[in-house]
Amino acid sequence: MNPALEVTDLTVAYHDKPVLWDVDVTAPAGILMAIVGPNGAGKTTLMKAILGLTPVAAGSVRIDGKSYTQQRQRVGYVPQRGSVDWDFPTNVVDVVTMGRYGALGWFRRPGRREVDLAMHALEQVGMHDFAQRQISQLSGGQQQRVFLARAIVQDADIYFMDEPFQGVDATTERTIVTLLKQLRGDGKTVVVVHHDLQTVAEYFDWVTLLNVQCIASGPVGQVFTEENLRRTYGGRIAFVERDALATGGMALRSFAPAATAGGAD
Amino acid sequence: MDLGQLLHSLFFDYTVRTVALGTAILGIVSGMLGAFAMLRRQSLLGDAISHAALPGVVLAFMITGLKAPLVLMTGAAVAGVAGVILVIGVSRHTRLKQDAALGIVLAVFFGFGLMLLTFLQQNPDARQAGLNHFLFGQAATLMERDVLVMALFGGAALAVLGLFWKEFKLLSFDREFGATLGFPMSWLEMLLTFLLVIAIVIGLQAVGVVLMSAMIVAPAAAARQWTDRLGLMVGLSGFFGAVAGVTGTAISTLAGGLSTGPVIVLCISAIALISLLFAPRRGVLWTEIRRRRQHAELAMVLKGGRP
Ligand SMILES: Nc1ncnc2c1ncn2[C@@H]1O[C@H](COP(=O)(O)OP(=O)(O)OP(=O)(O)O)[C@@H](O)[C@H]1O
Ligand SMILES: [Mg+2]
Numbered sequence: 001m002n003p004a005l006e007v008t009d010l011t012v013a014y015h016d017k018p019v020l021w022d023v024d025v026t027a028p029a030g031i032l033m034a035i036v037g038p039n040g041a042g043k044t045t046l047m048k049a050i051l052g053l054t055p056v057a058a059g060s061v062r063i064d065g066k067s068y069t070q071q072r073q074r075v076g077y078v079p080q081r082g083s084v085d086w087d088f089p090t091n092v093v094d095v096v097t098m099g100r101y102g103a104l105g106w107f108r109r110p111g112r113r114e115v116d117l118a119m120h121a122l123e124q125v126g127m128h129d130f131a132q133r134q135i136s137q138l139s140g141g142q143q144q145r146v147f148l149a150r151a152i153v154q155d156a157d158i159y160f161m162d163e164p165f166q167g168v169d170a171t172t173e174r175t176i177v178t179l180l181k182q183l184r185g186d187g188k189t190v191v192v193v194h195h196d197l198q199t200v201a202e203y204f205d206w207v208t209l210l211n212v213q214c215i216a217s218g219p220v221g222q223v224f225t226e227e228n229l230r231r232t233y234g235g236r237i238a239f240v241e242r243d244a245l246a247t248g249g250m251a252l253r254s255f256a257p258a259a260t261a262g263g264a265d
Numbered sequence: 266m267d268l269g270q271l272l273h274s275l276f277f278d279y280t281v282r283t284v285a286l287g288t289a290i291l292g293i294v295s296g297m298l299g300a301f302a303m304l305r306r307q308s309l310l311g312d313a314i315s316h317a318a319l320p321g322v323v324l325a326f327m328i329t330g331l332k333a334p335l336v337l338m339t340g341a342a343v344a345g346v347a348g349v350i351l352v353i354g355v356s357r358h359t360r361l362k363q364d365a366a367l368g369i370v371l372a373v374f375f376g377f378g379l380m381l382l383t384f385l386q387q388n389p390d391a392r393q394a395g396l397n398h399f400l401f402g403q404a405a406t407l408m409e410r411d412v413l414v415m416a417l418f419g420g421a422a423l424a425v426l427g428l429f430w431k432e433f434k435l436l437s438f439d440r441e442f443g444a445t446l447g448f449p450m451s452w453l454e455m456l457l458t459f460l461l462v463i464a465i466v467i468g469l470q471a472v473g474v475v476l477m478s479a480m481i482v483a484p485a486a487a488a489r490q491w492t493d494r495l496g497l498m499v500g501l502s503g504f505f506g507a508v509a510g511v512t513g514t515a516i517s518t519l520a521g522g523l524s525t526g527p528v529i530v531l532c533i534s535a536i537a538l539i540s541l542l543f544a545p546r547r548g549v550l551w552t553e554i555r556r557r558r559q560h561a562e563l564a565m566v567l568k569g570g571r572p
Contacts, residue, residue: 102446
C-alpha cells in the first residue's frame with residue numbers, strides 16, 4: 001500500500017535562505033501525525049509546500065502515490081485561524097459551506113445539500129447553535145471549530161492542520177481531539193502542527209521533529225525521545241514529563257518550548 | 266427650479282435624464298466593485314488606477330486624434346492596467362511595500378498625464394478642448410452614446426462579477442484555502458482587478474481621475490456599516506453609489522453651474538459620513554452609547570446594586 005504522505009528531499013528557500021532543508025517525511029494512512037519544532041522551524045512552510053502554496057526549490061511530494069495536483073480533491077486544509085480577516089461580512093454556515101466549493105467546481109452555487117452538510121459538520125464540532133452567527137462575533141476557539149467544520153465538509157482522505165490547538169481552552173481542545181480520533185477511525189490521515197510537547201504522546205501516533213531539517217520522523221514510541229527533542233530544540237530544551245516521553249529518560253518538564261513556541265502568536 | 270420641476274426634468278428633460286442615467290450607472294458599478302476592493306484591502310489600488318488612467322486618455326487622443334468615448338476609455342484602461350502591473354512588479358521585485366509602490370505609480374503616471382495635458386494646451390489645436398475635463402470630470406458632457414458605452418461595459422463587468430461570485434468570495438476571504446481547492450487564485454485576482462479598472466474607467470468622464478477613487482472607497486465603506494452579509498453589502502454599495510450619482514446630478518442641475526463630479530463625490534461622502542456615525546452596531550454613536558451603558562452597569566454592580 002502507498003504511504004498516505006511521502007515527502008522526499010524537500011527544500012524550500014525564502015530569498016536564498018533555506019527554510020526547509022532536504023526534508024524526508026513518510027506517513028502511512030490512517031494515523032494522526034504531529035509536526036513539532038521551535039518557532040521558525042518551518043512547520044507552516046512544510047505544510048504550505050506540500051499543498052503547493054509555497055514554491056519549492058527541490059524535492060517532491062506524493063499523496064497516496066500520486067502528485068498533489070492529482071490528489072487535490074482528497075486533501076483537506078485547516079490554515080492557522082489568524083490567516084484570515086474575521087471581520088469579513090459573512091456568517092458561520094457560509095464559511096463552512098466554502099469547504100464544498102472545490103467539489104462544486106466553477107460557477108455552481110452551494111445549495112440545500114451543501115448547507116445540510118455544513119450544518120452536520122457544525123454539529124460535530126459543537127457549533128450548531130452558532131450557524132447564523134456573524135463570524136466577527138466568535139471567540140478564538142469558536143473560530144477554530146468553524147475552520148475544522150469547513151475541513152470536515154471537504155470530506156478529504158488526508159488533512160493538514162496548522163496549529164488547531166493554538167489558544168483554545170480545555171473544552172475545545174477535547175472536542176478537537178475527539179474529532180481527530182473520529183477522523184482516524186474513518187481511515188483518514190491527519191497531519192497537525194502541534195506545540196504542546198506534553199500531549200504529543202497522548203494525542204498522536206506519529207511525530208515529525210522539525211527544525212529546518214527533519215530531525216526525526218516515525219512512530220511516537222520510537223522517535224519522541226529526549227535525545228531527539230534536544231536536537232530539535234537545541235539548548236533551549238525542553239523539559240518534558242517522564243511519562244510524556246517515548247522512552248523513560250530523566251524527569252523533565254515542558255517549560256522552554258511552551259515559553260518560546262506556545263506563547264507566540 | 267423647484268423640486269417638482271427638478272423631478273420632471275430628471276425624467277423628461279433629455280439632457281438631465283441622460284446625465285442622471287450615466288452617473289447612476291457609474292455609481293452602481295463602482296460601488297459594487299469597490300466593495301470587493303475594500304474587502305481585499307485594495308481601495309488604494311483604485312486611487313492609483315484612476316490617476317494612472319490620465320496619461321492613457323491623453324495619449325489615446327494624441328495617437329488617434331479622436332475623442333470618441335470608446336477610444337479614450339481604451340486608453341484609460343490600458344494605462345490603468347499598466348499602472349497595476351507596475352505596482353505589482355515594484356512591490357514584488359524591490360524592497361518597497363505595496364503602499365509605497367502605489368504612491369510612486371500614482372504620482373509618476375499622474376504627473377506624466379498632467380505634463381501631456383499642458384503640452385497639448387500650448388498647441389493652438391482646438392480639438393483637444395475638453396480633455397482637461399478628465400481631471401475633475403464633467404458629467405454635463407455625457408451624451409447618449411457615452412451612457413450607452415458605460416452601460417455596456419459596466420453591465421458586462423457586473424455580469425462577470427455575478428458569474429464568479431463564489432470564486433471571488435473565496436478569493437476575498439481565504440485566498441490560500443481557495444488555492445488548495447484548486448481555483449487559480451492569481452488568475453481570479455487579475456480578473457477582479459481588471460473589473461475594477463473597468464469600473465473606474467467608465468466613471469472618468471463624469472467624475473474625473475482625481476475624485477474617482479472616492480466612488481470606489483466611499484460607497485463600500487458606507488455599505489459595510491449597515492450589514493454583515495456580503496451580498497447585501499455589495500448591493501447596498503451599488504445602491505449608495507447610484508443614489509449619490511442621481512442626487513449629485515439633481516443638485517448641480519438645481520444650482521446651475523456647480524460641476525457635477527465634485528457634487529456627486531460630496532453626496533457619497535455625506536452618505537459615508539452618516540453611515541460611519543449613525544449605523545446600528547458599527548456606527549460611532551452606537552458604540553459610544555453601548556460603552557457608556559456598560560460603564561454604568563459596571564458601576565452599579567460594583568456598588569452592590571443589580572444591573
Ligand atoms: N513569506 C515569507 N518570506 C520570507 N521568509 C519567510 C516567509 N514565511 C516564513 N518565512 C521564514 O521561514 C522560516 C519558517 O517559517 P514558518 O512560518 O514555516 O515557521 P513555523 O515553524 O511555522 O513557526 P511558528 O511556530 O512560529 O508558526 C522563518 O524563519 C520565517 O522567518
Ligand atoms: Mg507556523
